[in-house]
Amino acid sequence: MGSGDNGGCQGSVYSIHLQLTEDERVRVSSTPVHSTEIEVSPYTVTYTDYESTDGGPTGPVTFQLPILYATWPIDKALPEGMEYVVENEIHIPEPLITRAAPGDPIINLNYPLTGRILDYDDELSINIPLAQLTIGVAGYNCEPFTTTLGDFSFMVSLPYFPLHPMAVSATVTVTFLNSGGAWKITGNSTTAPITRTLTATFRTDASGNPIPTQIVIPEDNSQLGEIHRAAHYFYATQNELPKTGLSSGIRIVANPQPDPEYPDARGNFAYSSSNTSRDPYINIYNHGLSDSKVVGTTIHELGHSVHFLNNRSAYTDVPDLLHESFASYSGWYLGEQYYETLGWEKPSGLLTVGMRQPSSDEVDITGQARQDWDETMLSWYSPLFIDLTDGINQNAYFTNARNYLSENVQNVPPSVVWNIISTCTTWGQVRTKMEQTLVPRYCTSTQLDDYLEEYNYWFFVNTGSISR
Numbered sequence: 001m002g003s004g005d006n007g008g009c010q011g012s013v014y015s016i017h018l019q020l021t022e023d024e025r026v027r028v029s030s031t032p033v034h035s036t037e038i039e040v041s042p043y044t045v046t047y048t049d050y051e052s053t054d055g056g057p058t059g060p061v062t063f064q065l066p067i068l069y070a071t072w073p074i075d076k077a078l079p080e081g082m083e084y085v086v087e088n089e090i091h092i093p094e095p096l097i098t099r100a101a102p103g104d105p106i107i108n109l110n111y112p113l114t115g116r117i118l119d120y121d122d123e124l125s126i127n128i129p130l131a132q133l134t135i136g137v138a139g140y141n142c143e144p145f146t147t148t149l150g151d152f153s154f155m156v157s158l159p160y161f162p163l164h165p166m167a168v169s170a171t172v173t174v175t176f177l178n179s180g181g182a183w184k185i186t187g188n189s190t191t192a193p194i195t196r197t198l199t200a201t202f203r204t205d206a207s208g209n210p211i212p213t214q215i216v217i218p219e220d221n222s223q224l225g226e227i228h229r230a231a232h233y234f235y236a237t238q239n240e241l242p243k244t245g246l247s248s249g250i251r252i253v254a255n256p257q258p259d260p261e262y263p264d265a266r267g268n269f270a271y272s273s274s275n276t277s278r279d280p281y282i283n284i285y286n287h288g289l290s291d292s293k294v295v296g297t298t299i300h301e302l303g304h305s306v307h308f309l310n311n312r313s314a315y316t317d318v319p320d321l322l323h324e325s326f327a328s329y330s331g332w333y334l335g336e337q338y339y340e341t342l343g344w345e346k347p348s349g350l351l352t353v354g355m356r357q358p359s360s361d362e363v364d365i366t367g368q369a370r371q372d373w374d375e376t377m378l379s380w381y382s383p384l385f386i387d388l389t390d391g392i393n394q395n396a397y398f399t400n401a402r403n404y405l406s407e408n409v410q411n412v413p414p415s416v417v418w419n420i421i422s423t424c425t426t427w428g429q430v431r432t433k434m435e436q437t438l439v440p441r442y443c444t445s446t447q448l449d450d451y452l453e454e455y456n457y458w459f460f461v462n463t464g465s466i467s468r
């Protein structure tokens with residue numbers, strides 16, 4: 001039994017020969033053996049130049065015919081009850097296209113290579129089309145294609161067998177670019193948008209009709225899919241927040257690790273307070289958080305961005321609590337709205353989770369709701385604007401020692417919130433603007449005073465002033 005040298009490749013078939021009786025010859029010829037030669041004449045043949053598999057000479061070898069020469073798939077059991085000799089292990093490369101029959105004429109046809117780029121969302125456990133991706137296909141002279149909803153379509157030239165229509169397949173290399181015009185996702189030491197190259201197999205059915213291919217981008221540390229989805233939703237959908245951007249697109253850096261200096265930061269908005277004409281950019285860091293938290297963080301930073309770009313020179317004067325409370329509002333409002341469009345059902349308030357801490361995932365899918373803030377915290381990340389819009393009054397449900405806000409204000413539209421924050425640079429201005437725009441439509445003057453009391457205390461303790 002031989003196992004000949006085949007150049008180090010893993011073989012895919014054995015070359016075998018079988019000693020057959022006449023009865024066996026009939027039986028074997030009806031089994032699915034791919035025979036290369038069947039000799040039925042009852043004579044013998046002797047080889048005198050036969051070599052052993054390690055190259056040395058052997059004595060004369062005589063084969064008694066009939067012999068069936070055949071190839072046999074390595075991964076299939078060899079025939080039982082027969083005498084056979086394995087002569088060699090043969091490597092046969094997989095053909096890209098299998099011809100229907102020897103001599104079958106081939107023509108090239110243009111097939112539409114169609115498909116969809118998807119990103120897996122671990123919050124909802126579904127694949128979501130990545131809108132507004134620029135995609136190219138290598139090797140087919142295709143122009144880059146920008147998707148609207150993740151769907152792409154290219155013409156590729158592939159062989160076709162007119163006499164025997166059959167399935168064809170080809171492996172294509174698809175490259176996509178994370179750039180939406182208003183934004184671009186980059187690495188942390190470059191301004192060039194990140195690209196990913198993926199391979200996909202294009203197939204037709206047996207009649208030659210293309211089967212759309214689905215490409216799910218691999219989840220990696222850069223969180224590309226989540227950042228892309230958040231930025232697209234922020235800029236490309238109808239909502240009440242402003243879309244102020246940069247002509248070159250705001251740069252969003254997808255950092256695969258936490259920030260070495262501030263390891264807890266999920267992201268940050270970087271701008272120059274000494275030279276506000278310099279373009280800002282955004283960092284998103286990887287903390288292994290769920291996708292919806294990454295989406296919430298990305299929209300939070302984009303909230304900072306529009307706040308800054310709307311009036312660069314005034315931004316540095318605005319207290320950090322107002323910066324962070326508006327950015328959190330953006331991440332909360334648009335992040336929840338985004339997940340609702342994908343089928344997430346927002347719980348109908350804290351009553352559904354009883355007395356549990358309200359920042360649990362069930363009520364705060366984006367991580368931006370800031371419902372556990374109270375006036376004794378030094379944190380800038382307050383629900384100052386969120387509580388104007390949401391339908392929850394923490395003070396009514398949480399009667400423990402914490403000084404939860406008495407917030408009998410609800411349903412203030414995001415456009416009204418933006419109007420307040422975009423025109424004010426001090427806490428005093430915000431208070432006045434709230435009184436002008438919220439009373440009496442959304443609350444009474446007393447209700448608003450109740451609501452702002454905790455914030456007055458916070459500004460007094462932390463800035464020493466509650467001046468208008």
Ligand SMILES: [Zn+2]
Nearest residue numbers: 300304324327
């Ligand atoms: Zn922030």
